[in-house]
Amino acid sequence: MGKLENLDFKKNNLRNINNYLQNIDFKKNLRNFVIKNPSGNHAICAGLKEDISVNIKGHVGYYCGGMNQNAKITIEGNAGTGLGENMMSGLIHVKGNVSQSAGATAHGGTIIVDGNASSRCGISMKGVNIIIKGSVGHMSAFMAQSGNLLICGDAGEALGDSIYETVIYIAGKPKSLGADCVEKNITKKDLIKIEELLNIGNIKQIKSSKFKKYGSARKLYNFKIDNVSEY
Amino acid sequence: MCGIVGIYLKKKSLHKKLGNYLSGMLDNMSSRGPDSAGFALYNKDNASKEYKYSVCFPYNFNVEKFKVSIRDEFKDILVKHISDHLIISTKTYPKAFLLFLHDNYKELKIIGYGKSIEIFKQVGNPKDIVKKFNLSKLQGSHAIGHTRMATESAITLDGSHPYSTGEDECLVHNGSLSNHNNLRRNLIKKGKKFNSFNDTEVAAGYISSQLSKNKSMKKTLTKCLSNLDGFYTFIAGTKNGFAVLRDEIACKPAVIAETKDYVAVASEFQAMAHLPNVNKAKIYEPEPGVVYTWGN
Numbered sequence: 001m002g003k004l005e006n007l008d009f010k011k012n013n014l015r016n017i018n019n020y021l022q023n024i025d026f027k028k029n030l031r032n033f034v035i036k037n038p039s040g041n042h043a044i045c046a047g048l049k050e051d052i053s054v055n056i057k058g059h060v061g062y063y064c065g066g067m068n069q070n071a072k073i074t075i076e077g078n079a080g081t082g083l084g085e086n087m088m089s090g091l092i093h094v095k096g097n098v099s100q101s102a103g104a105t106a107h108g109g110t111i112i113v114d115g116n117a118s119s120r121c122g123i124s125m126k127g128v129n130i131i132i133k134g135s136v137g138h139m140s141a142f143m144a145q146s147g148n149l150l151i152c153g154d155a156g157e158a159l160g161d162s163i164y165e166t167v168i169y170i171a172g173k174p175k176s177l178g179a180d181c182v183e184k185n186i187t188k189k190d191l192i193k194i195e196e197l198l199n200i201g202n203i204k205q206i207k208s209s210k211f212k213k214y215g216s217a218r219k220l221y222n223f224k225i226d227n228v229s230e231y
Numbered sequence: 232m233c234g235i236v237g238i239y240l241k242k243k244s245l246h247k248k249l250g251n252y253l254s255g256m257l258d259n260m261s262s263r264g265p266d267s268a269g270f271a272l273y274n275k276d277n278a279s280k281e282y283k284y285s286v287c288f289p290y291n292f293n294v295e296k297f298k299v300s301i302r303d304e305f306k307d308i309l310v311k312h313i314s315d316h317l318i319i320s321t322k323t324y325p326k327a328f329l330l331f332l333h334d335n336y337k338e339l340k341i342i343g344y345g346k347s348i349e350i351f352k353q354v355g356n357p358k359d360i361v362k363k364f365n366l367s368k369l370q371g372s373h374a375i376g377h378t379r380m381a382t383e384s385a386i387t388l389d390g391s392h393p394y395s396t397g398e399d400e401c402l403v404h405n406g407s408l409s410n411h412n413n414l415r416r417n418l419i420k421k422g423k424k425f426n427s428f429n430d431t432e433v434a435a436g437y438i439s440s441q442l443s444k445n446k447s448m449k450k451t452l453t454k455c456l457s458n459l460d461g462f463y464t465f466i467a468g469t470k471n472g473f474a475v476l477r478d479e480i481a482c483k484p485a486v487i488a489e490t491k492d493y494v495a496v497a498s499e500f501q502a503m504a505h506l507p508n509v510n511k512a513k514i515y516e517p518e519p520g521v522v523y524t525w526g527n
Contacts, residue, residue: 039501039504039505040499040500040501040502040503040504041501042501058510059500059504059510059514061499061500061501062499077510078500078514080484080499080500081484096514097514097515097516099484099486099516100481100484118481118516119481119519137481137519138481138519
């Protein structure tokens with residue numbers, strides 16, 4: 001596992017802390033890090049590349065874990081706008097709530113939120129798996145392209161507006177569906193996927209059979225031959 | 232961008248710390264608004280028959296001469312001088328006193344009045360403005376503040392928040408309105424006066440005109456949802472407390488932290504990271520299109 005190292009925002013600044021975590025010296029056998037007093041700073045742990053584990057003790061600001069590759073980031077608090085935006089791989093686990101646009105454009109990896117996510121969760125997501133134990137706000141999965149968004153609670157207005165091929169699993173109710181988002185039949189394959197996601201999120205209290213599936217009706221983003229005269 | 236902050240203290244014993252808490256909040260929001268800053272403090276306990284008039288004077292203004300000559304007109308007058316601002320206390324009613332100031336001291340900018348409110352604002356970096364007005368030493372029950380990144384009107388005192396358009400009322404705003412010109416024309420027809428071309432001043436004027444019809448703060452802000460077009464997170468202050476509203480699209484951020492001692496509102500969590508026990512506070516984002524009020 002390697003040794004544990006403490007990093008503290010009271011003693012050091014964002015630039016130094018991020019620089020240090022982005023350029024790990026593996027000769028020192030350091031793999032586990034704790035960040036103290038994050039105090040809502042922006043862009044904490046942005047651009048990490050290595051398979052390390054970072055535990056952040058408190059609330060973080062915007063774009064935490066943005067562009068992450070391989071790292072496992074745990075936030076013991078809330079996260080601001082754009083958590084894990086454009087993440088490529090790795091894991092981000094938030095123990096509190098997250099603000100707008102969590103997992104925006106993220107290509108891979110997993111985001112777990114123990115609380116709620118506010119509006120535009122998973123906007124334009126491109127392959128990430130997002131697991132929300134609470135509810136999500138309006139316009140979640142807007143233009144979402146691939147990956148899975150699993151919501152244990154409810155969703156706000158216009159869920160999955162203009163959605164492409166992301167799959168939404170939701171145990172609660174969406175307030176309304178966005179353009180071209182429809183309910184779909186749950187297959188055996190879906191149940192296996194839901195159980196896999198529940199397992200990753202360590203969610204035991206909700207059964208996979210409780211979830212409904214939403215996705216694209218594929219009427220908006222496919223070219224219709226009827227419209228050929230427009231071009 | 233712009234940063235907005237507000238704090239409401241639930242315990243009287245904390246009132247002496249109000250300025251201290253608020254100054255840290257404004258400092259931390261400098262990054263969202265480096266062009267100008269301002270704040271309004273309320274001190275309910277001092278509320279008496281006296282009115283307080285917050286005015287800003289130009290650099291060549293002779294304060295000592297003003298103090299002497301105004302005392303000839305109004306015997307009960309008290310003038311508190313802080314940097315380029317004066318807080319003038321008198322029992323004279325607003326209508327008469329404001330007219331007197333307007334007729335005799337055109338160079339003074341009246342930025343607000345009421346029985347409890349004191350307003351300070353100026354162009355420059357929030358960190359400097361907080362120091363200049365010695366905010367950390369000021370006291371009160373609740374306060375709201377603003378750091379401005381100017382977009383649709385000039386970086387001047389007239390373009391700085393908070394805007395006060397009624398007795399003990401004020402407004403700070405993060406966002407931009409798109410129907411303010413039309414709304415301003417309508418309000419002017421109904422007798423409202425405006426000092427700037429700023430969109431927020433119009434929103435403040437609209438809120439004041441609704442409140443003056445004896446509408447509650449909750450009803451007034453709910454009406455904003457249908458009559459104000461644009462992006463906004465508002466904090467509206469009154470003698471008794473403040474209210475928060477985000478438009479229904481909710482592009483502009485806001486976070487609320489509540490403990491048994493205080494309620495704090497800010498554009499970003501980092502504005503309140505220095506507040507006592509904030510890590511144990513109930514922290515949440517105000518829902519789009521929902522009015523939140525404290526003390527009102």
